[in-house]
Amino acid sequence: MESFKLFLKSIVPLSDQEFEKYSQYFKTRTLARNSYFAEIGKTSHEAAFIKKGLLRTYYINEKSEEVTSCFCAENNLTASYKSFISQQHSELSIQAVEDTELITISYNDLQNLYQKSPLWQNIGRTIAERQYMVMEQYASVLCNETAKEKYMRMLKEQPAVVNKASVNDIASYLGITRRTLSRIRKEISL
DSSP: OHHHHHHHHTTSOOOHHHHHHHGGGOEEEEEOTTOEEEOTTSBOOEEEEEEESEEEEEEEOTTSOEEEEEEEETTOEEOOHHHHHHTSBOSOEEEESSOEEEEEEEHHHHHHHHHHOHHHHHHHHHHHHHHHHHHHHHHHHHHHSOHHHHHHHHHHHOHHHHHHSOHHHHHHHHTSOHHHHHHHHHHHHO
């Protein structure tokens, strides 16, 4: 739980005593490679901090193809947020790219934390704001950068993803074809 506590402390001032007081709301969970944290058509009842590992978020497009919309690595949060917040069926799946260790909280436990503590309300608000900024940044990158620029950004900002995810998933995330990604990789290696 130490990495999770440090993550929270990076958001708001949080004493060890405050963390310990509410730590019973959080559970550890392990996902084997290719298993799911959230699935399309099922309600997501948990949000998670990724202690170790890598997850891929994807949806199914109108051509029935998987489209990767996010890679979530260690020391980050993940959830099918729309499903988690609304407690309705998910339109996304979140799958482990490798064996992954999570620290999870259920929807009901999170609501209890919000009711009991203004500190946790502040943590929740700040996390929501950060997640929105990440989402907006991703949308901007997709619209405004060339395929090569997108891949170079990924190499710089998410090197673990490049080493662990499949070429198909990386190409899908960048909004390019596998062939274009192969060409870019070849250009960079020259």
